[in-house]
Amino acid sequence: MNVELSSGLKAKRSNSLKSLYKMELVRISTAGSVDDGKSTLIGRLLFDNNALTKEQEELVAKKTAEKGWDDLDLSVITDGLVAEREQGITIDVANMYFSTDTHKFIITDSPGHVEYTRNMVTGASMAETSIILIDARKGLLEQSYRHFYISHLLRLKRVIFAVNKMDLVEYDQDRFLEIAVEIQRMVEGLNAAVPYTVVPVSSLKGDNVVKPSENMTWYQGKTLNGLLHETHPDISESQPLRFDVQHVTHSQENGFVDYRGYSGRVISGTVSVGDTLRVLPSKKESVVTEIRRYTETKDKAISGDSVSISLADEIDISRGAILVHPDETPEPQQTVKATLVWMDEKDANVGSKWLMKAASREFPVKLQTILQSVDPTKKNATDNKNVIALNDITEVEIRLSQPGYFDAYETNKKNGIFILIDPQTNNTVAVGFVKGE
């Protein structure tokens, strides 16, 4: 190892001190079937963006030599567990980080194996864009349908289909077009509103990942890296205010007399000093006197901000309360219709009881009705089952032990989601997307 750190100080990279300037934090996730090349693709993105550390480069060189490959084995960068490298598959989500002059990316490598679909959902839930890989030789597989369906369910801002391993089909344009047509059919079949793009790549050789391909001059579009740079963070300022109270801060310290602030996060919308807020569930109202973040006070907080709000009146507010504008109050629900993605080995039936966690609220709920199970591949039309099993996507009706104040996921993502917790095992067993009436 080279200890002369300063010798490398010629700063080949133009982006020195880039982090001091405004950059966008963008989250991307990958999906696709086993062995489509997701891990290799992420490795390639990092490698060609000059974002690998020396240690990572050494690991790649070592593993490549061990396997005796001509091309670099870039999958070892994300496959960080011993079991993964031994089996050559991804088991658990890995988060990788890299930045360019304008963007800071958090990219999750998800496993392709059906067994680990829950990890794919987790990876994609925070993402603005998901990349679904397709093996050019195989075309769309069951997992492609499933992952596209989940991306659609998540209402991602964009899906990029990366048709990978183009080197194994002689970089053939016709093959690419065939797959593009298959994709178009899938999207139309779902009536899906997700904007999508298709790009032909070879992760192993590097075509169209960061560098434009010399082998596919017939492709005029942007490289994958170019497409990722069109992504911007999702900030929902124009939506109704939903403020989640996580914690009540009382203080007599730091020169404050009887400070009381409701600490939490602006889930959606904006809140300003002087606004009248309604507290749910109590429905009491009061005016915002201060919005604080540490020693700084602000006129306004927007979606995503972690702040503390003080009100003019002393009202009883505790963890789990929601603050809203009175004219935009969500309806209290006794039951919710939702799409569940089931994540546990143990099945569920009508009557199953769980704890629901939505923002800071946690309360018992019960599965009232199984409305319909969804088959993303559309092979078996609507096969109605009365059990919910691992990786199933199911539309259900859930009875709540206290009123929910959800918005439909479609109109307000952050206030339209929940997880279910098994009270016996404490496992997170499902994620739910609230449906509108």
Next chain:
Amino acid sequence: MKNQHLYDLENESIYILREVASQFKKPVLLFSGGKDSIVMAHLARKAFYPSRIPFPFMHVDTGHNFPETIEFRDAFMKELGADLIVRYVQDSIDQNKVQEETGKYASRNSLQTVTLLDAIEEHGFDACLGGARRDEEKSRAKERIFSVRDDFGQWDYKRQRPEPFQLLNGRIQFGENVRAFPISNWTEEDIWSYILQEGLELPSVYFAHNRKLIKRDGQYLAHSEFVNIVDSDEIEERTVRFRTVGDMTCTAAFLSDAATVEDVLKENVASKHSERGARIDDKRSESALEDRKKGGYF
């Protein structure tokens, strides 16, 4: 000009810290005196201001720390007004719970685990906040924000709970505890940029200074009574800094003139080495950290 991505990361970390304070009965913040725990402590200060940070700090002291770090730690705690619990690996050794390693590469780094688990049990802590980052190491990249550990502190990647939308489930059985990582999504560069932006103080070993060193296997170690010096070692005096401050026995120094946070940032960006490259204990084997984590290490 507001630094948007640091602001976003700060939003996320404050959210996580508040979840920990609310979901657990007895959380503790593990404080090593290194840059990541300093940033974490600063974020905790922000999350609960104007009230005090609602949990104590704990340092598992291997006895092989840089004296500069310990000095900094005590001054920092005093300024913060937080309670600090210190537990010593030496005590675990004296009680014959662990055995001191011998030989050239002897280190107390993995012995810490036993002292940590004992302290967790002694105090009944149900959550330990740690400053680990996912960009540090390949098995860290797989860590959840809430990582459930069994009675023996073991990490089982197969038991990891999904965290869609960062909805954090901290429910545990008796005897289990959670390791919570509020700065999971920060990179080393983010940490340094944030230190610069917020004007945070750091132990002096992070900046260029003259030091007596042991040159071994092409790397420099700080000269100290804790390192077993062998014939092939060369003793030199050089201007160096440390990118991570673990134990003196297993943290390598970099030759550097970077005297300020800005210099450090520039130099780190230009260098392609990761800070973990300076952790000699991670090089024992390819899966050194994963193995230690399975055994209850942080």
